[in-house]
Amino acid sequence: MSDNWQPLIAESEFPEDGKLAARLAGWYVLIGRGEDGFHAVNDRCTHQASLLSSGRIRRGAIMCPLHGARFELATGRCLGGAYKDLRQFPVRIEAGMIEVEVPDSPPGMDEIPVSV
Numbered sequence: 237m238s239d240n241w242q243p244l245i246a247e248s249e250f251p252e253d254g255k256l257a258a259r260l261a262g263w264y265v266l267i268g269r270g271e272d273g274f275h276a277v278n279d280r281c282t283h284q285a286s287l288l289s290s291g292r293i294r295r296g297a298i299m300c301p302l303h304g305a306r307f308e309l310a311t312g313r314c315l316g317g318a319y320k321d322l323r324q325f326p327v328r329i330e331a332g333m334i335e336v337e338v339p340d341s342p343p344g345m346d347e348i349p350v351s352v
């Protein structure tokens with residue numbers, strides 16, 4: 237990481253359903269709110285590159301809407317281990333604003349979801 241913090245949204249305005257998709261410096265980012273705070277992962281399933289953000293979050297994991305793989309938001313880990321883990325991005329709160337740190341370089345083709 238390279239100190240490329242991107243402001244996202246005020247913490248007080250975060251959606252009630254506990255997730256938000258955003259495009260930050262070219263990256264597709266899914267931010268989820270868990271019991272222990274906010275977590276950000278690449279919004280791309282590691283199975284067949286579907287957008288994850290239209291999936292449901294249950295018990296701290298996002299479920300891929302295409303084939304049902306589940307990824308733990310706090311770690312990016314694929315539950316069950318069938319697919320690679322998700323890339324994670326650091327999250328911080330600065331003066332009430334949620335910020336996400338993304339790499340300086342834009343995502344490669346293998347990190348961009350297919351349905352966008």
Ligand code: FES
Nearest residue numbers: 281283284300303
């Ligand atoms: S594309 Fe996500 S489980 Fe297949």
